[in-house]
Each structure stands twice: as structure tokens, then as C-alpha cells.
Amino acid sequence: MSDNPLGVSRPTSLLHRILDSDIFYSFSHSPITVLSAIVTAIFFLAAAFAPWVAPHNPFDPATLDLLDAFTPPAWEEDGSTKFLLGTDDQGRDILSTIIYGSRVSLIVGFSAVLFSVILGVGLGLLAGYLGGWLETIVMRMADVQLTIPAILVALMIDGVARILVPVHLRDELAIYVLILAIGISDWPRYARVTRGAALVERNKEYVSAARVIGVHPIKIMLRHVLPNVLGPVLVLATIGLALAIITEATLSFLGVGVPPTQPSLGTLIRIGNNFLFSGEWWITLFPSIALVILVLAVNLLGDWLRDALNPKLR
Amino acid sequence: MTAYILQRIFQALAVMVVVAFVSFLMFNFVGDPVDNMVGQEASYEDREEMRDRLGLNDPFVVQFARFVGNAVRGEFGISYRLQRPVATLISERMPATLELVGASALLSILIGIPLGVYTGIRRYAISSRVILTLSLAGVSLPTFVIGILLIYVFSVNLGWLPSFGRGQATQIGWWSTSFLTVSGWKAIIMPSITLALFQMTLILRLVRSEMLEVMRTDYIKFARARGLPDRLINFGHAFKNTLVPVITIIGLNVGSLIAFSIITETVFQWPGMGFLFIQAVGFADVPVMAAYLVMVAAIFVAINLIVDILYFVVDPRLRVDRTVASGSGE
Numbered sequence: 122m123s124d125n126p127l128g129v130s131r132p133t134s135l136l137h138r139i140l141d142s143d144i145f146y147s148f149s150h151s152p153i154t155v156l157s158a159i160v161t162a163i164f165f166l167a168a169a170f171a172p173w174v175a176p177h178n179p180f181d182p183a184t185l186d187l188l189d190a191f192t193p194p195a196w197e198e199d200g201s202t203k204f205l206l207g208t209d210d211q212g213r214d215i216l217s218t219i220i221y222g223s224r225v226s227l228i229v230g231f232s233a234v235l236f237s238v239i240l241g242v243g244l245g246l247l248a249g250y251l252g253g254w255l256e257t258i259v260m261r262m263a264d265v266q267l268t269i270p271a272i273l274v275a276l277m278i279d280g281v282a283r284i285l286v287p288v289h290l291r292d293e294l295a296i297y298v299l300i301l302a303i304g305i306s307d308w309p310r311y312a313r314v315t316r317g318a319a320l321v322e323r324n325k326e327y328v329s330a331a332r333v334i335g336v337h338p339i340k341i342m343l344r345h346v347l348p349n350v351l352g353p354v355l356v357l358a359t360i361g362l363a364l365a366i367i368t369e370a371t372l373s374f375l376g377v378g379v380p381p382t383q384p385s386l387g388t389l390i391r392i393g394n395n396f397l398f399s400g401e402w403w404i405t406l407f408p409s410i411a412l413v414i415l416v417l418a419v420n421l422l423g424d425w426l427r428d429a430l431n432p433k434l435r
Numbered sequence: 436m437t438a439y440i441l442q443r444i445f446q447a448l449a450v451m452v453v454v455a456f457v458s459f460l461m462f463n464f465v466g467d468p469v470d471n472m473v474g475q476e477a478s479y480e481d482r483e484e485m486r487d488r489l490g491l492n493d494p495f496v497v498q499f500a501r502f503v504g505n506a507v508r509g510e511f512g513i514s515y516r517l518q519r520p521v522a523t524l525i526s527e528r529m530p531a532t533l534e535l536v537g538a539s540a541l542l543s544i545l546i547g548i549p550l551g552v553y554t555g556i557r558r559y560a561i562s563s564r565v566i567l568t569l570s571l572a573g574v575s576l577p578t579f580v581i582g583i584l585l586i587y588v589f590s591v592n593l594g595w596l597p598s599f600g601r602g603q604a605t606q607i608g609w610w611s612t613s614f615l616t617v618s619g620w621k622a623i624i625m626p627s628i629t630l631a632l633f634q635m636t637l638i639l640r641l642v643r644s645e646m647l648e649v650m651r652t653d654y655i656k657f658a659r660a661r662g663l664p665d666r667l668i669n670f671g672h673a674f675k676n677t678l679v680p681v682i683t684i685i686g687l688n689v690g691s692l693i694a695f696s697i698i699t700e701t702v703f704q705w706p707g708m709g710f711l712f713i714q715a716v717g718f719a720d721v722p723v724m725a726a727y728l729v730m731v732a733a734i735f736v737a738i739n740l741i742v743d744i745l746y747f748v749v750d751p752r753l754r755v756d757r758t759v760a761s762g763s764g765e
Contacts, residue, residue, distance in 0.1 A: 265450050268735050270694040280716040280724055281461055367577045374579045375701055377716050394583060398591055398598075406587065409580045417575040 147429045157421035164415050168224035175220040179213035180383075194403050207403040210396065215403060218389055219411045225385035226412070229299055230365040234358050236304030237365075241311025242354060246342045248312065249319025260316065263309035271306040275368055278302035279377050292380040299378055303368050310357055318350040352430045359423035363416045370412055386412045443743045447736045452503075454732040458725040459502045462512075511726035516718045521726045525708055530610045531601055532707030535699070536692045538623055539630035544685060547635040551642025556669055558647065566639070573636035578695055582629040582702035589625060597622050599704035630699045634688045641684050645677035679746065686742035690735040 139145055148154055167174045192208040193199055194215075206215040248256040266274060279302040286294050322328055322345065331341050366386075372378035373387030374394075381388055386408050393405025493501075505511065511521040554563040590598035602618030604611045613619030649655060650673060658668045697709035704710065708727060715723035 265453055268450060268690075268739060269732060270691045273694040273697075273731065276697070276713075276716060277724070277728060280719075283716070284719040284721070363575070370577055371579060371698055374577075375698065375713050375716075377713070390580070390583065397583065397587055400591075402587060402591070405583060409583060413572075413576055413580060416577070417572065420571070420575050 144429050148425070151425060153421060154425040157418040157425075160414060160418040161422060164223055164418070165227065167220050168227045171220050171224045175214075175217035177214040177217040179217045179221060193401075194407075206407050207401075209393065209401075209404045215407050218384065219386070219408055222384050222386045222389045222408060223411060223415065225296070225379055225383060226366050226369055226387070226415070229296060229303070229369045229379070229385065230362050232300045233303035233307070233365040233369070234361045236300060237307040237361065238311055238354060238358055240304065241308035242315045242347070242350065244308070245312035245315025245350075246319055246346060249316035250323055250338070250342050250346055252323075256316070259312060263312050266306075267309050271364070272368055272371060275302040275306040275372060276375075276377070278305055279372060283377065292382060295378065295380050296383075299369060299372060302372075303365050306368070307361055307364065310361070311354060314353045314357060315350045318353070319346050322346045322349050356423060356427045356430060359419065359426055363419040363423060366412070366416055366419070386415075440744060443740055447740050450736050451733060455503055455506060455729060456499065458506075458728045459499055461728075462502065462721055462725045463498065506726075506729055511729075512722040514715075514720055514723050516715065516720040516723070521722045524711060524723065525726060525730065526609065527611075528706060528708045528711050530612065531604075531705060532693065532696055532700070532709060534601075534613060535623065535626055535630060535705060535707060536689065536696055538627040539634065539692055539696075540685075540689055542627055542631040543635040543638055543688070546631075547638030548642055548681070551639040552646060552669070552674055554639070555643040555646025555650070567643075570636040570639050573632050576632070578629060578633060578698045579702050581632055582625070582699060585625045585629060586702070596625055598625075601705055626699050626703045626705055629702065630692060630696060633695070634692060637688065638681070638684065642677060642681055645680055646673060649673045649676050682745055683742055686738050686745070690731075690738050693731060693734060 148158075172178070192212075194207040206219070208214055209218065244259045248259040279298060282298040282302065283291060286298065319342075328341060328345055331345060332338075336344075369378060369385060370387030370390070373385050374391045376391060379385040379388050381392060384392065389408035390405050390412070393401075393403075393408060396402075396404050509522045513519065514521050514524055517524065550566055554566050557563050586598045589596045597618070600622060601613045602620070602622035603616040604613045604619060605615040613623060655668060655673060658672055693709075696705075696707060697713055699705065700707045700709040701713050708730075711723060712727045714720070715727070
């Protein structure tokens, strides 16, 4: 843009601007990042189009045959090409349960992160921009919560919510309870970053100018302060997604997360763990590998994004 | 300095009051405690009498004060599920958890710090890069997956190590230890590695980045120019100055080790507090949950306090400049 002293934006297409940007340059020059982006995209697409992508529908009892139970992966001696990664105790195709399971894991992960971002950024903006007693209360709450690991907070909220929900609704509401628990467990990080940025922006001249001409405080926060925190929040949210997926899997593995009727990756690992000693290793190991690859890819993307958006490293 | 420590102690107490309050709310209002103690056929009068006897009809503040009073003396009522005092249950299982956490903390420090220093000094060596790549995998492996993999390799396939329990435990007073028998040592290997791995990678990465930062400073360059031996520069000058953030993280990590021991204990059916807690969550056993929350919070707060005070020992600057100290709690 330096050859454009008047600062008039050139009429270029959005695609062209993206391909021309620093961020795209650093993206395309990091093979690991490109690879993890591809892996993440495969997971997202497979999860989004699970009914069309999965070779079988593992949750339709009509297609299940107990005679298919405990089939090993295709390359093992008794394996069958019909079930690439083998089957579990009920004859469900492992590859298909993994695809459907990633769908549940990603839905819970995304919703939980969205919930923490809205809660954290909202409270952080209010605390940083308005200050006063509101700031004290919000930030003290964040401090107290940060002394306790997020997984423990999520477990506690999950535990209490399960007691409050009537027994017959527990399985149905399990996913929402989980989203709530994981979402609440992670808001302080977003609140801290947002408040910090809001404190800086609050005293800048353009914000004072907006205030003087009578712009509504909420509009100032959303239009002028919020855009300044989107970068760091995006980085936190990417790493937060990996964390949320791990937390969900952990809670489900511990038996207080998603019920077996609609299993996530964590539930699948929990179910498969019962068969580890009788020799059916594929039931638990393949979902574990899928979980690790997904989390690793998202983590690598987050790492790259942090470096790419950090002005100090440019 | 006294003012600073007093301020920290006050903060710690404030956190404990908040946690106690949350735990109190849970104890009294999540599910009806009377329902959990009397049978289905108890009459309304029986219930009212029980409420009176338990003090549930007293004013809110009085109930809270009584709860705090009991909690300080370690009384948290009776477990709904096991029908035994919560305090006994927890004190029976505490040694198992503390031994596991202690072993993991030692493991992560003894391996994490040397590897961090090494990768920080030999930044471009191939071995450093291999260690760093592996450490990234360590961050992405969920605790329970590590446990399952270890069980699959060493218990199912090789049959070397037990997959559950803590082996033969020896009772010494009220403490039961598994460090006095061979089966106990064998049993703790896999759980402690599982629990330590994540912390180890955190410590490794932190020590490395701190070392890299210190290595760039002028006084290290000056020390090199003076011709001091590498060993003295690396450990006497550089490593010493990475200790403040490293101690913070190690201290705080002991807290998260206790939290993550819930997962490890479930995978390995380790008879500790975490396993007790997760069973309590499954059965909606509120007294056990409330007691665990208060206890773990107390441990965290105590650790935070100790770390804050340790700053003074490690970093002489803080004894002079208190504003730095209040900013370093991040």
C-alpha cells in the first residue's frame, strides 16, 4: 500500500487481496501449516457431510448385524474390506463411528468456544471500557477461576448440572450441559485479553472523539474497541478449540460427557477401552488416533496463527 | 515485604471464602439433602423434624457459618453413596494421590528442566529439533490416551507392568505407602509417566524459551567475551535467571497435577481422591464433591501463596521494588 500515498483503496477483488496478504504468504510458505489446514479441513468436511461420507450408518439398527461384531481391520487376518478399520462389539463400522464421533466432538468444541468467546469478550469489553466496580467484580471472578484448572471447573459444572437435570432428560441434554460446562470453564482467558485491549483503546483520541459527538457507548465498544481484539481472540479461540475438544473427550471418557447413544470420540474411546484386554485393540486405538491427529492439527494451526498475527515477529 | 505477604494471604482467604460459598450452595441447594437421607415413605412431619435437627431451617448466614466451621475442622458430612464420613474417605485416599502427584512432579522436573536447558543451549542441533517436535506431540496427546497407549503396550502386549491399582501398600500410621514393595514400584511407573508427560513438555518449552531469551542479553555476551567457561555461563549466569518463571509454572503445575490425577486415576483405577471424586460425580454424591472442591481449592491457594513468597527468595529485585511483584502474578 505504500505506493498509494492518498490511502485510497484500490479496486481489487477480495480473492486477490487475500492472495496478496502477508498472512497468506506466511501460510503458503509453511508446509506443516498447510498440511494441518488440510487435515483440519478433511475433519470438518467429513463431520459436516457424515451421512454421505461414512461408508455405513452406525446408528441405524436395521443395517447392523451382530455377526459382524469384532471384525478386525481390513489388513488383519480375519478382516474384511467392507469394514476398513474393523467393527465394535455391536458390529458397527469403526471408520463410520469415528466420522460421526468427530461430528459430535466438533459440534461440542465449536459451540463451547463460541460460548466462551461471547461470554469472555462481552464481559471483558464491559469491564475494560466501563471500568469501576463492574471491572473489579469481573476481573476478580476471572482471577479466582484461573487459580483452578479449567478441566476441574468443567467437571464441577457438569456434575452439578447433571444433578439438577431430571434423570430421563439426562442423555438428551448431555450435549448442552457439556457445552455450557466447557464454555464457562474457559471464559477468563478471553476476558483478560479483551479487557487489556479495551483499556488501551479507551484512552485513544478517536474513542474520545466518538464519545464527544455522542456515539452510544455500546456502539463505541462494538465498532471501535472490538475490532482491535479480534486478532488475539482468534488465536486464543483456535487453541481454545483444541482444548475444548480435549476437555470434551476427557469428560466423555470419564463417563460424565456425551452418552453412548450419540457417541463423541471420547465416548468411543471409553467404550473401546473395555475390549483392550480381550485383544480387540482397534475399537479404542483408532478413535484415539483420530482424536490426537485432530487436536494436533488444530494446535499447529493455532501456533502458526499466533506467529502470523504477532506484529513483533513480522 | 510484610505488607506484600499480608496482602497475598488476604487474597488467598478471599478465594477460599468464595470457594466455600460455592461449595456450600452446592451442598444445600443441589438436590434436597433430606431427600437423600430419609426414605421415600417419610412423612412431612418427619422431614420437617429432620430439617430442624440438621439446622436447615436456620437463617442462611448461620448455616454458612456452620458449614465453614465444619469445613475448617474437616467435617463434610456423610457420603450419600458409601454411607461413611467424607473426611475418613478422603483421608484414606489422600496418600495414594499425593504419592502419584509427587512422583509425577519429580519426574517432570528431573526430565523437563535438563531437556529444556539442552534445547535452549544447542538451539540448532538436530537432537533439539527432535525433542521439540516430540514435545509438541506431548501437548496434543490427551492424558487418558497416553494412559491407554501405555497399558496397551506394557500390560496387554508385553505383560511387564500392572494396568490397575497401586500394588501392595504398606500402612505407616495413617499414611499408606506403595513405595516399600516391588509391586508398588511397578504399579506407579505407568500412572506417574502418564500424569507427568504433559507437565514435562510444558516445563521443557518454558525453560527453553527462557534460556533463549537470557542468552540474547548483554551480560551473557560480556561473560563470553571475558572468556568464562561455557559451563559457568550456561548454569551460573543463564539458568539461574530463568528460575523465576520456571518456579511459578512448576508450583502452579503441582495444582494442575492434582486436577489431572482425576483422569490418570480413572484410567489406571488408582485408589486415590480423584477416582473417588469421579465416582461421586457419577452418583451425584454431593458431600464428596463439595469436600473435594474445598480441599483442592485449599491446596491450589496454598501453592499459589508459597510460590508468591518464594519469589522473594529467588529474585532479590522484588525485595526492593514491590510494584514489580504485583505485576508478576500474571
